[in-house]
Amino acid sequence: MNLKLSLPQAPSTSLPCFIPIATASTTVTSSTSNTISASDLERVNVLGFGSGGTVYKVSHKTTSATYALKKVKEDMDSTSRHQLLRETEILRLVDSPYVVKCHDIYEKPSGEVSILMEYMDLGTLESLRGNVVKEDQLALIARQVLKGLSYLHGLKIVHRDIKPANLLRNSREEVKIADFGVSKIMVKSLDKSNTFTGTCAYMSPERFDSEAADVSEEDKSNVYAGDIWSFGLTMLEILVGHFPLLAHEDKPDWATLMCAVCLGESPKAPEECSEELKSFVDCCLRKKPSERWTASQLLNHPFLLQQD
Numbered sequence: 001m002n003l004k005l006s007l008p009q010a011p012s013t014s015l016p017c018f019i020p021i022a023t024a025s026t027t028v029t030s031s032t033s034n035t036i037s038a039s040d041l042e043r044v045n046v047l048g049f050g051s052g053g054t055v056y057k058v059s060h061k062t063t064s065a066t067y068a069l070k071k072v073k074e075d076m077d078s079t080s081r082h083q084l085l086r087e088t089e090i091l092r093l094v095d096s097p098y099v100v101k102c103h104d105i106y107e108k109p110s111g112e113v114s115i116l117m118e119y120m121d122l123g124t125l126e127s128l129r130g131n132v133v134k135e136d137q138l139a140l141i142a143r144q145v146l147k148g149l150s151y152l153h154g155l156k157i158v159h160r161d162i163k164p165a166n167l168l169r170n171s172r173e174e175v176k177i178a179d180f181g182v183s184k185i186m187v188k189s190l191d192k193s194n195t196f197t198g199t200c201a202y203m204s205p206e207r208f209d210s211e212a213a214d215v216s217e218e219d220k221s222n223v224y225a226g227d228i229w230s231f232g233l234t235m236l237e238i239l240v241g242h243f244p245l246l247a248h249e250d251k252p253d254w255a256t257l258m259c260a261v262c263l264g265e266s267p268k269a270p271e272e273c274s275e276e277l278k279s280f281v282d283c284c285l286r287k288k289p290s291e292r293w294t295a296s297q298l299l300n301h302p303f304l305l306q307q308d
Ligand SMILES: Nc1ncnc2c1ncn2[C@@H]1O[C@H](COP(=O)(O)OP(=O)(O)OP(=O)(O)O)[C@@H](O)[C@H]1O
Pocket: 047, 048, 049, 050, 051, 052, 053, 054, 055, 068, 070, 100, 117, 118, 119, 120, 121, 123, 124, 165, 166, 168, 178, 179, 181
């Protein structure tokens, strides 16, 4: 008589069903037990603009603690709304020293959503462009990003947009992964999430052209390898100071990129680099996803072990 049936899991493709975002005027949701009221925050200045909204540096009126507040555009279309729901779902789930911490999420009755994050005072890794980055500095950055990726992949989260603009650093020499707008939590083991999502320039060959004859079903479902390709390109960019696939074009068109990523040879570390670094880059940028090393394997690569 009192039969109890467990409810089926919602598929990942549907709108995520998660706890609703709290209103700013009341309690706010948080991955920590401490909640911060939106009315206690004071804007200091604008930190930057993204496609989804504006990020402000804010200060807590009583504690003077500094945070970054991402205010998401109100007039979102359904795709952007969907991305925001996914991002907040993931932000609530993750808690790692290698991922930018989300303290609270606020929603006003008007629909305006703001995300309160840990403040990373040195901004994104894009700011390193033009600087000479030594191998030991690169190893320090690579190790932290890989620890973040290893953590995320362990939770079956694929980031899908690893690039210098989505990696933030602070003056404690910490580097953290940010921006989960196009990330995804993998539900089924055969879920193929290597679709065309994220920033084209850093996309792996199998994601760029998943219909190519040499992309097997196994390659398509090896979603985490796509993050490793993007990570490898990002590390190489930091090392050489420019986008490594097309040195002379700032904003290459889609066809040029497609040729470089899918038909060209994988980019390599410059000849003058150590053998360990050359091998490290090679292990990240193998064309076949099954041959690319995983984040945990890369953490044990000689390039990172020797710089420990
Ligand atoms: N937690 C943070 N601490 C310090 N600065 C931040 C933080 N988050 C974002 N920023 C700054 O704000 C800028 C915009 O960030 P945002 O995440 O909205 O967009 P984006 O990642 O640059 O672009 P898009 O969302 O279009 O991919 C970043 O480039 C960075 O300079």
